[in-house]
Amino acid sequence: MSTVVTSGPQQQTLARPAGFKRALLTSCVMCAAILQTLDSTIANVALPYMQGSLSASLDQINWVLTSYIVAAAIMTAPVGWLAQRFGRKRLLILCTSGFTLASLLCATAMDIEQMVIARCLQGVFGAALMPLAQSMMIDLFAGYELPKAQTIFGMGVMVGPIMGPTLGAWLTDTYSWHWVFLINLPFGLFSTLGILLLMDETPANPSLRFDWFGFAALAVGIGALQLALDRGEQVGWYESNEIIIETVVAVVGIYYFLAHSFTTQNPLIRFELFKDRNFASACIFMVVMSTVMMSTMALVSPFLQQVSGYPVLSAGLVLASRGCGTFVAMMTVRQAMRFFEARTVLMMGLAMSASTFWFMSGFTNDTSSFEIFFNGVYQGFSFGMVFVSINTVAFLTLPNHLRTYGSSFQTLVRNISASFGISIVISQLTENAARNHADLINHINPFNDALKMPDVARLMDLTTDAGRMLTDQMVNLQSLIMSYSHDFTLVMFFTLLSLPVAFVIGPTKATFRQKTARPAAEDEIEMASE
Numbered sequence: 274m275s276t277v278v279t280s281g282p283q284q285q286t287l288a289r290p291a292g293f294k295r296a297l298l299t300s301c302v303m304c305a306a307i308l309q310t311l312d313s314t315i316a317n318v319a320l321p322y323m324q325g326s327l328s329a330s331l332d333q334i335n336w337v338l339t340s341y342i343v344a345a346a347i348m349t350a351p352v353g354w355l356a357q358r359f360g361r362k363r364l365l366i367l368c369t370s371g372f373t374l375a376s377l378l379c380a381t382a383m384d385i386e387q388m389v390i391a392r393c394l395q396g397v398f399g400a401a402l403m404p405l406a407q408s409m410m411i412d413l414f415a416g417y418e419l420p421k422a423q424t425i426f427g428m429g430v431m432v433g434p435i436m437g438p439t440l441g442a443w444l445t446d447t448y449s450w451h452w453v454f455l456i457n458l459p460f461g462l463f464s465t466l467g468i469l470l471l472m473d474e475t476p477a478n479p480s481l482r483f484d485w486f487g488f489a490a491l492a493v494g495i496g497a498l499q500l501a502l503d504r505g506e507q508v509g510w511y512e513s514n515e516i517i518i519e520t521v522v523a524v525v526g527i528y529y530f531l532a533h534s535f536t537t538q539n540p541l542i543r544f545e546l547f548k549d550r551n552f553a554s555a556c557i558f559m560v561v562m563s564t565v566m567m568s569t570m571a572l573v574s575p576f577l578q579q580v581s582g583y584p585v586l587s588a589g590l591v592l593a594s595r596g597c598g599t600f601v602a603m604m605t606v607r608q609a610m611r612f613f614e615a616r617t618v619l620m621m622g623l624a625m626s627a628s629t630f631w632f633m634s635g636f637t638n639d640t641s642s643f644e645i646f647f648n649g650v651y652q653g654f655s656f657g658m659v660f661v662s663i664n665t666v667a668f669l670t671l672p673n674h675l676r677t678y679g680s681s682f683q684t685l686v687r688n689i690s691a692s693f694g695i696s697i698v699i700s701q702l703t704e705n706a707a708r709n710h711a712d713l714i715n716h717i718n719p720f721n722d723a724l725k726m727p728d729v730a731r732l733m734d735l736t737t738d739a740g741r742m743l744t745d746q747m748v749n750l751q752s753l754i755m756s757y758s759h760d761f762t763l764v765m766f767f768t769l770l771s772l773p774v775a776f777v778i779g780p781t782k783a784t785f786r787q788k789t790a791r792p793a794a795e796d797e798i799e800m801a802s803e
Contacts, residue, residue: 301467310433344396373461439589494526602657622658
């Protein structure tokens with residue numbers, strides 16, 4: 274059975290596959306999306322191994338991550354135009370095949386220059402995979418199945434970043450860093466062939482003009498911003514001329530992009546998207562959740578390894594608990610949207626997330642694995658609640674012909690927000706660790722009565738090298754614990770401050786029920802097929 278989908282301002286008709294064909298096409302599309310999100314984090318743990326193999330310096334090896342992020346951010350903006358100009362199927366095939374080939378080039382790179390070029394290509398081809406997958410999922414499922422579509426897509430968005438470090442650590446430890454990229458090949462080929470054979474093409478529009486000036490201005494602005502965010506912590510932020518120059522270039526580029534977009538007839542980003550109150554509100558919370566989720570991931574993994582002393586694989590397995598909680602939320606929360614307003618579910622999820630950050634602010638080296646695991650499950654569930662709400666609200670009332678534009682803009686917002694959040698928390702962690710260390714050292718003196726206690730004095734004897742070494746290790750550990758606590762508290766307050774913004778979201782329950790109500794005709798068809 275196949276049904277008809279109306280899409281585009283001219284209400285063009287497309288066939289919607291059903292049954293096994295739809296399930297297989299959904300698998301191919303989501304496989305491509307998961308590959309893109311997975312590769313944003315899977316290479317992180319392999320960097321030390323790549324550094325020696327590629328004869329790269331510490332500064333150079335970081336470009337393996339930076340090049341991918343910058344290229345993907347720049348190429349996300351024109352995805353909507355490319356899909357309408359050339360057709361969504363052609364674009365998806367080009368991107369999945371190009372991403373697979375770029376992964377092979379990454380695995381066979383012989384030096385850092387080849388690796389950076391290959392990672393740039395990965396970012397260029399991977400940029401379109403997430404927004405196209407999201408718009409495809411909405412078109413593949415009927416209106417009453419919208420929660421199912423958003424659930425499947427949401428799990429793909431969450432699974433990639435959460436499982437990336439764990440999978441990367443296992444592949445690197447068991448085989449070599451090359452397999453971090455080689456694992457993409459079979460899944461990339463599966464996606465490309467499935468889309469080629471199963472997906473129907475959308476009508477192309479050869480007369481559609483490209484906004485070259487807008488793209489150039491946005492590319493310069495976003496590229497400079499991403500470089501500043503990624504490099505800031507390494508070079509001392511605004512103590513470095515590099516960051517000052519990149520910030521100025523980013524501001525100028527984004528200013529010219531906005532000024533041009535508001536005065537041209539065919540802007541790169543369709544600002545009519547923001548006439549939809551729900552979509553605009555969802556974008557605000559996408560900023561919040563991308564910042565919160567990715568910054569938390571950037572903190573928890575090093576905390577488990579540096580403070581709790583977990584091996585990298587054990588840390589990855591503990592972090593996988595968040596994926597379990599998210600999976601449960603994705604499978605259950607969608608039904609709540611029929612009985613509660615989306616803003617209510619969203620606020621509940623944000624409040625639950627804030628409570629997990631409050632609990633994490635009390636983490637120490639004595640915190641048990643069970644506490645960390647349980648908090649991860651609870652946190653993953655709260656993240657799932659928020660993402661289900663955001664994805665449902667964003668496309669609930671958005672016109673069909675704007676879906677791909679909306680998906681690409683959300684992806685752009687997600688990437689920039691994640692980079693911003695990671696940069697802020699890592700910078701704060703480094704600065705606070707140094708500050709806390711200096712404060713604690715001031716208390717290590719002959720006048721501190723605590724150091725005169727027999728048990729303490731025996732271990733922390735400042736007159737011996739061993740005593741001084743142990744004292745320094747303890748001070749370093751305590752200053753690091755305090756710094757992590759400060760960062761988790763910062764994320765908690767950021768989450769709580771976003772709660773009142775949820776009231777911007779309009780009523781959704783009635784519209785959601787109407788759009789997700791199963792038509793009587795569908796019931797009759799299903800009964801007849803049985």
